[in-house]
Amino acid sequence: MLKEFDATKKKMFRIMDDDGRIISDKHMPVIDDSQLVKAYHDMLFARTADHMTVSYQRQGRIFTYPPNYGQEAIHGATAQVIRTDDWLVPAFREMGAWLAKGATLKDTFLYFMGYEVGNSWPNANHFLPITVPIASQLPHAAGIGYAIKYKKLDEVVFAFVGDGGTSEGDFHEALNFAAVWKVPVIFVVQNNQFAISLPFRMQTASDGIAIKSLAYGMPGIQVDGNDFLAMLRTLQEATEFCRAGNGPVLIEAVTYRKGAHTTSDDPTKYRSKEEEESWERKDPLRRLRNYLVGKDLLDEEDEKRLEDQYRSEIDRIFVEAESQPAYPLEDVFKYMYAEMPDDLRKQQVEHEKFLQWKESNS
Amino acid sequence: MNMVNAINNALDIKLAEDPDIVVYGEDVGVEGGVFRVTEGLQVKYGADRVFDSPLAESAIVGTAIGMAAAGLRPVVEMQFCGFVYPAFNQIISHLSRMRNRSRGRIGMPVVVRIPYGGGINALEHHSESMEALYAQIPGLKVVIPSTPADAKGLLISAIESEDPILFMEPKRIYRAIKQEVSEEKFSIPIGKARVVTTGTDVTVVAYGAMVREVQKALPKLKEAGISVELIDLRTIYPMDKETLAQSIRKTGRIVFVAEEPTSFGVGSEIIAVANEEAFLYLQAPPKRVTAFDTIVPLPKGEHHYMISPEKIFYEIQKTVKF
Numbered sequence: 206m207l208k209e210f211d212a213t214k215k216k217m218f219r220i221m222d223d224d225g226r227i228i229s230d231k232h233m234p235v236i237d238d239s240q241l242v243k244a245y246h247d248m249l250f251a252r253t254a255d256h257m258t259v260s261y262q263r264q265g266r267i268f269t270y271p272p273n274y275g276q277e278a279i280h281g282a283t284a285q286v287i288r289t290d291d292w293l294v295p296a297f298r299e300m301g302a303w304l305a306k307g308a309t310l311k312d313t314f315l316y317f318m319g320y321e322v323g324n325s326w327p328n329a330n331h332f333l334p335i336t337v338p339i340a341s342q343l344p345h346a347a348g349i350g351y352a353i354k355y356k357k358l359d360e361v362v363f364a365f366v367g368d369g370g371t372s373e374g375d376f377h378e379a380l381n382f383a384a385v386w387k388v389p390v391i392f393v394v395q396n397n398q399f400a401i402s403l404p405f406r407m408q409t410a411s412d413g414i415a416i417k418s419l420a421y422g423m424p425g426i427q428v429d430g431n432d433f434l435a436m437l438r439t440l441q442e443a444t445e446f447c448r449a450g451n452g453p454v455l456i457e458a459v460t461y462r463k464g465a466h467t468t469s470d471d472p473t474k475y476r477s478k479e480e481e482e483s484w485e486r487k488d489p490l491r492r493l494r495n496y497l498v499g500k501d502l503l504d505e506e507d508e509k510r511l512e513d514q515y516r517s518e519i520d521r522i523f524v525e526a527e528s529q530p531a532y533p534l535e536d537v538f539k540y541m542y543a544e545m546p547d548d549l550r551k552q553q554v555e556h557e558k559f560l561q562w563k564e565s566n567s
Numbered sequence: 568m569n570m571v572n573a574i575n576n577a578l579d580i581k582l583a584e585d586p587d588i589v590v591y592g593e594d595v596g597v598e599g600g601v602f603r604v605t606e607g608l609q610v611k612y613g614a615d616r617v618f619d620s621p622l623a624e625s626a627i628v629g630t631a632i633g634m635a636a637a638g639l640r641p642v643v644e645m646q647f648c649g650f651v652y653p654a655f656n657q658i659i660s661h662l663s664r665m666r667n668r669s670r671g672r673i674g675m676p677v678v679v680r681i682p683y684g685g686g687i688n689a690l691e692h693h694s695e696s697m698e699a700l701y702a703q704i705p706g707l708k709v710v711i712p713s714t715p716a717d718a719k720g721l722l723i724s725a726i727e728s729e730d731p732i733l734f735m736e737p738k739r740i741y742r743a744i745k746q747e748v749s750e751e752k753f754s755i756p757i758g759k760a761r762v763v764t765t766g767t768d769v770t771v772v773a774y775g776a777m778v779r780e781v782q783k784a785l786p787k788l789k790e791a792g793i794s795v796e797l798i799d800l801r802t803i804y805p806m807d808k809e810t811l812a813q814s815i816r817k818t819g820r821i822v823f824v825a826e827e828p829t830s831f832g833v834g835s836e837i838i839a840v841a842n843e844e845a846f847l848y849l850q851a852p853p854k855r856v857t858a859f860d861t862i863v864p865l866p867k868g869e870h871h872y873m874i875s876p877e878k879i880f881y882e883i884q885k886t887v888k889f
Contacts, residue, residue, distance in 0.1 A: 348633020
């Protein structure tokens with residue numbers, strides 16, 4: 206399939222149409238029905254959590270948050286293929302993949318509430334923290350790939366970036382290094398049509414992102430990122446390709462950021478209602494749901510019940526996260542160095558003296 | 568050994584000892600680096616451990632961060648100090664922050680070697696001394712040796728450190744100083760200054776190539792009856808403030824000698840130490856004998872810029888006579 210939909214052919218790989226009907230079953234992913242339903246439920250859970258996180262932000266209970274709304278199939282498909290020992294190098298908009306990698310929802314809540322510990326993924330391994338400077342995480346992925354190859358392991362690195370990130374120098378450098386070194390990295394570009402306000406057509410004059418793979422000497426594929434089945438099949442083949450020691454793969458997952466860039470952003474300033482509505486029909490959950498209903502695998506009543514159950518579970522986790530103890534002063538200092546310089550120790554002690562003075566004078 | 572041999576020897580010892588160490592950068596493998604610092608190491612340890620990377624500084628540091636996260640201990644080379652800037656984002660946004668960001672789960676045992684400093688008749692961008700830029704970044708340590716033996720001992724400590732280290736090599740004295748250096752493994756602690764000569768009239772602080780320039784001025788200073796306590800800082804950050812403070816309290820005078828631009832530099836920090844730790848002992852205003860706040864001139868104009876032993880003598884005797 207990677208060959209058939211090679212980026213030079215300029216064909217986007219799809220299995221389902223916008224309504225969830227199979228266009229071609231030639232490249233169906235390997236997944237059994239119960240797992241497929243579970244994948245759908247996981248995506249539903251991630252979407253519910255995402256919506257609720259946005260409302261927690263609106264209630265002033267967390268700080269800035271980047272919603273995932275509309276891009277869940279990419280994360281849900283990643284969740285199906287990523288192994289415990291594989292690596293996840295996130296950008297910041299792939300919550301379903303984080304949860305699959307062993308992050309807890311509480312971790313993510315803590316991070317967006319303003320605790321670093323949430324971003325350290327204390328319950329997960331082989332998972333780098335979220336990276337804010339765009340695309341700067343991609344060279345890390347190439348470096349991890351080098352370490353995997355050097356140690357002769359069969360792990361794979363899943364590295365995420367958005368369409369805006371592909372304009373950064375680090376995108377180019379990382380793909381170049383990974384290809385020259387022939388290391389097992391899957392670069393997943395979530396082309397969600399916008400980099401905050403900048404539309405994709407103003408981001409690059411290239412005919413899509415996948416075609417750029419040709420210049421780096423690696424396979425590339427453009428896939429309908431809102432088509433769970435196509436996304437899953439693509440990742441399955443890419444993973445197999447990487448694990449076999451063939452080097453990196455570039456995946457351009459075409460999707461649409463249905464929400465705002467972050468909770469501080471207002472998309473009505475730079476895009477039309479009509480455009481948003483035109484993507485509504487392509488919603489990844491809607492399409493997979495239609496497919497599952499067609500196969501008689503989903504029960505509407507069940508789904509409603511499940512959603513309610515998710516909502517109360519998510520709220521319980523959020524309330525638990527809210528009871529996180531206050532941020533101690535020492536946490537500002539103690540992770541800076543393995544061997545802490547005297548200066549830092551002194552600065553902490555001096556500030557503690559001030560706090561004691563303040564306490565005794567209040 | 569000269570400093571090139573000593574650094575090569577340190578890398579050799581660590582490569583032999585620890586299979587997690589990899590050494591790479593531009594022209595580092597086959598050629599052994601433009602200064603030949605890594606010469607012979609690829610043949611000895613293989614092209615998967617000592618190798619040439621594509622030409623991109625950001626990715627050299629960026630991939631080192633990934634390797635460190637995955638359990639390797641990379642030692643990377645930036646070809647010249649003026650070429651580090653494309654990697655600045657990786658250094659300041661990730662290398663220095665990953666440990667804190669991951670609450671100590673992901674350490675960064677990475678050494679970034681940077682040949683730096685002027686006086687070698689080089690092209691533009693090959694001569695600056697921007698150590699203060701790095702010293703201000705929380706999460707990094709900045710080390711600068713001044714002798715072959717120090718280069719070896721400090722580099723071994725740097726490679727063994729769990730913290731990221733910018734190891735700046737004064738390329739002007741790469742081959743200019745030869746001394747007996749043990750072939751055996753030894754290390755010199757990071758964060759500790761070295762008192763080169765003890766004295767009573769003035770504390771002179773230098774590092775890198777400037778230690779030798781101060782040493783050149785010492786006989787004339789002695790002739791003039793000035794007793795100099797010369798301190799080689801060895802580590803810019805964390806700075807050994809205790810050794811500095813003790814010396815300044817003893818001599819009451821402080822002269823700082825460095826190739827860095829004068830303002831907002833390491834020298835400013837040294838003066839802060841003098842004020843904070845030895846205020847009542849000072850008998851003269853602290854003095855910086857440092858480069859102009861200008862671009863390093865090309866070779867024909869560089870003599871205006873570089874710090875000479877004569878200038879060091881001139882400023883020290885002025886401070887002592889204040």
